[in-house]
Amino acid sequence: MNARIVIIDDEAQIRRMLRIALKSDGYEVVEAENGEQGLAAVVRHQPDLVILDLGLPDMDGHHVLEELRGWSRVPVIVLSVRSGDREKVRALDAGAQDYVTKPFSVEEFLARIRASLRDYNKPDAPKRLDDGHLCIDLAKRQVCVAGRLIDFTPKEYAVLTRLAQSPNCVITQTQLLQEIWGPGHEQDTHYLRIVVSHLRQKLGDEPAEPRYIRTEAGVGYRLVFREASQ
Amino acid sequence: MNARIVIIDDEAQIRRMLRIALKSDGYEVVEAENGEQGLAAVVRHQPDLVILDLGLPDMDGHHVLEELRGWSRVPVIVLSVRSGDREKVRALDAGAQDYVTKPFSVEEFLARIRASLRDYNKPDAPKRLDDGHLCIDLAKRQVCVAGRLIDFTPKEYAVLTRLAQSPNCVITQTQLLQEIWGPGHEQDTHYLRIVVSHLRQKLGDEPAEPRYIRTEAGVGYRLVFREASQ
DNA sequence: CCGAGTCTTTACGCAATTTTTACGCGTTGA
DNA sequence: TCAACGCGTAAAAATTGCGTAAAGACTCGG
Structure with missing residues (x-):
């Protein structure tokens, strides 16, 4: 029942912090440090949620999201230092469930993850x-x-x-x-x-x-x- | 295609601003200036989305959300001047889709509304x-x-x-x-x-x-x- | 203020479901 | 062996819930 989450972020520090917080909440965590690895991880691990940093070394975060949405509707929470409207609007309209600006409160972030998982995974128990x-x-x-x-x-x-x-x-x-x-x-x-x-x-x-x-x-x-x- | 949105907010200024922004984006808007009116409006107008201000004169915003979730699963975006973690976590865990802190960018807010409408109306609900x-x-x-x-x-x-x-x-x-x-x-x-x-x-x-x-x-x-x- | 449309109230016939009642059958143990 | 017991089935009687009509109350726009 533990949800699986893929983190796509190049900063090891952020990944570490998120990993600790998420694992202590019972989630299964998979990490990727660039866009390509991230997309591969989503294919490979079929996560229930993706955390995507926009500032990646190999490819633009928006581009990652775009590509992802071509074949998956897994909920994505975008993470970014950029706080401009344009960025947010672009990411949300491209299919992100939520957009969180760094620095952020871990408690709030976890609550947003819970909300995304809850709202997305509605058709989950077709008992048969x-x-x-x-x-x-x-x-x-x-x-x-x-x-x-x-x-x-x-x-x-x-x-x-x-x-x-x-x-x-x-x-x-x-x-x-x-x-x-x-x-x-x-x-x-x-x-x-x-x-x-x-x-x-x-x-x-x-x-x-x-x-x-x-x-x-x-x-x-x-x-x-x-x-x-x- | 026009989604209907109920705004529950006691400040006429905010309502006015939202109304103008939302209508120009093609939404149908219904306004309520307190919690009781708001709940009645949701029953009456069956909106596709609710915008809820936490600071209401007659009842606590959290209480409104709680009551609403007792009988409706309409997506709710919470609006608040309070930016504390506790508030956010509480609202998100109580069933809010998103939490936006005032003051906010209208463009970003509209994008969040689009995201909520898009994500909520997805699950197995054929439009036709x-x-x-x-x-x-x-x-x-x-x-x-x-x-x-x-x-x-x-x-x-x-x-x-x-x-x-x-x-x-x-x-x-x-x-x-x-x-x-x-x-x-x-x-x-x-x-x-x-x-x-x-x-x-x-x-x-x-x-x-x-x-x-x-x-x-x-x-x-x-x-x-x-x-x-x- | 009025009228059209809508919602609520009231009433009643009918069908389905649940409960009651009855009976046959096999197993068990004195 | 046979009486007692639990089980399965089939009917009835009683109860509940459903569908429809029609009248009164309400809402909203003109």
Whole structure:
């Protein structure tokens, strides 16, 4: 989960300071001391964010940003001693997420990094289970069986996704009843049997030899998933 | 294409300057001179960006941001005379996209607005949906059905486009009510039913087997789109 | 100040979902 | 062997939520 950050800056001092600050915040850091190295590092390490100094020895920082934007939309925070409007406008319009002028406060800089990562990495958790036959898309709230979209009632969907959250693990009856029907329904196990029955019908599961929802007698249920992706 | 921007600032001078600069760049501008007015304006005008001054007469700017983030993810650029790290870190971590210290360069400020608008409107949000029968153009704010332009009331349009921003995903009733009717209306689900009813009529959708707006009972609604083009 | 358009309130028929009730089947243990 | 128990299924009854219409309240521009 630790974000990876590429620093492109020719000053070893700045790199050192940033590296220490970033690592202590749990980021993975990759350093590059010129534009060419920087672009190579972005290709190689696929970072979640890039810190780019405009004053590089081999090529103009604006040029680096321009080239980068030709094939990547990774968020870039530009760093510069130059504080002229023109520079800032140019960098921001070229696709930089933010522009920070040296000298800067480390705390503020880290906060700007957090903001960039947060805002950019929004579509990050498309949780999905798919084994070719059954596909559960938690983000879209959609379930397919053999390519067919299936409709579920709220309770049915809740039970199925609760099981899907911990594939291949037994979820106890009490747990399911408490979490879905609310406290005070721990004894109503027949609700569960009915819902599971409907689920198996819609999933094309035979209760004698169920492919997906296995019964653990007296305990609870388990969703069996072979090729579970993350 | 014209983005709408809400300015929340108590100083008429600053508002005036921003208004002139923003309008000359083609933005639609709405002004508010305190926090309460500002929040109301965001609910009412559904802006694409918010400019928020931290020094407001009625409530703390941080508090405004906090409340706003409870129900909206519209990008916010914070404006302040205070330049302390703590302030900046707090605002950025609370969900601000950017933090600009007064006095500031108008050119730079406009560039930061362009950057925020550009970066925020990127994630998986197609500006235009078209399946041959229904065409939703979010940029032009136009909707066609079978080649005919359709008129919608503001609420109808807001619901439709909110659904269109995440095609094929369920948007919960609470989400729709909070984002469009504002906080405090989470329970008024019948508003939604009425608006959806009107939308289906205008879209030529039968509620029994809806082609476009599908009901997820007890949860929310989903805009079904097969051939979503760019 | 008025009227058109919009939003809110109110009301009611209908459909879907949940809960209740009932019954058959296999396993287990006395 | 058979009674008790947990499970699965199928129906009903009850409850909840949905869709629509229509009337009153509100807003805004002229």
